[in-house]
Amino acid sequence: MSQTALNLIAIAIFLMTMTSLLGPIFHIPPVVPAAVTFGILSLATVDTLSWNSRGVSLLLDLFASAEQRQRIICHEAGHFLTAYFLGIPITGYTLTAWEVLKQGQLGRGGVSFDTKSLTAKPFEFEKMRLTLERLCTVWMAGIAAEKIAYGNAQGGAEDRQQLKQALMMAGLPEVGYSQKERWAQLQATNLLTRHQESYQALIEAMEQRASVEECYAVIQQHCDADSDKLIANQF
Incomplete structure (x- = not known):
């Protein structure tokens, strides 16, 4: 898997962790962060295998400092x-x-x-x-x-x-x-x-x-x- 895909996976894990921590405060059901993380990881895998990780690269470009x-x-x-x-x-x-x-x-x-x-x-x-x-x-x-x-x-x-x-x-x-x-x-x-x-x-x-x-x-x-x-x- 490419470095950009790995970066996206790291972001997904971070978002899941933060959502899990903040979920009780904002009354977010536990299934939501899990579903979002699963979706991101699935998209990253498909993008790597079928689109040469260009989708991940485009997404990361949006958040580049x-x-x-x-x-x-x-x-x-x-x-x-x-x-x-x-x-x-x-x-x-x-x-x-x-x-x-x-x-x-x-x-x-x-x-x-x-x-x-x-x-x-x-x-x-x-x-x-x-x-x-x-x-x-x-x-x-x-x-x-x-x-x-x-x-x-x-x-x-x-x-x-x-x-x-x-x-x-x-x-x-x-x-x-x-x-x-x-x-x-x-x-x-x-x-x-x-x-x-x-x-x-x-x-x-x-x-x-x-x-x-x-x-x-x-x-x-x-x-x-x-x-x-x-x-x-x-x-």
């Missing part, structure tokens, strides 16, 4: 900026479950990439290794961005899962996953720290839902493109 929304933008801007400097084409981005639904996408959205152009030919092992390292850095950039801004990361579970799946497909032993994750997060942290001005400008652009091309232009306006593009050659 301003800080949570800002964290999401901070997280996704980290992915965006890192992908830009590492030469990974960006095809779009979404910042809320409603935007994901309107675009007809599956999953929880975020920054989407065109990885087909990065595919190496058979036996080009070095290119495959470099491409994987670039992608790992981009996947960990959201977590790195949150830690820079807030000191901790609340998101990133799906990013870590993507990284582990890619490493598994590449044949890396499982004992090396944590080391590669830390390495990629460090690379992302260094890049974001080096380009704070561009990063802050990108956040403002994404808050206004600027297009990918407009976001590219914002980044270029706040950095020396000729020197900064050389970062990609380190991978």
Whole structure:
């Protein structure tokens, strides 16, 4: 079950507990909180199995705080900026479950990439290794961005899962996953720290839902493109 579904279950349990405590005061029959909780849990299960948890995500979006929304933008801007400097084409981005639904996408959205152009030919092992390292850095950039801004990361579970799946497909032993994750997060942290001005400008652009091309232009306006593009050659 997805994290959003688990969050909804936690909310249902909390509501049931509070209703049970306040029920005698407001004369609420005991069957009411039980029925409501059962209904919420049933909907969460159906949503997870048949609608990819989009219903839960939409509901949680309604109750997201301003800080949570800002964290999401901070997280996704980290992915965006890192992908830009590492030469990974960006095809779009979404910042809320409603935007994901309107675009007809599956999953929880975020920054989407065109990885087909990065595919190496058979036996080009070095290119495959470099491409994987670039992608790992981009996947960990959201977590790195949150830690820079807030000191901790609340998101990133799906990013870590993507990284582990890619490493598994590449044949890396499982004992090396944590080391590669830390390495990629460090690379992302260094890049974001080096380009704070561009990063802050990108956040403002994404808050206004600027297009990918407009976001590219914002980044270029706040950095020396000729020197900064050389970062990609380190991978």
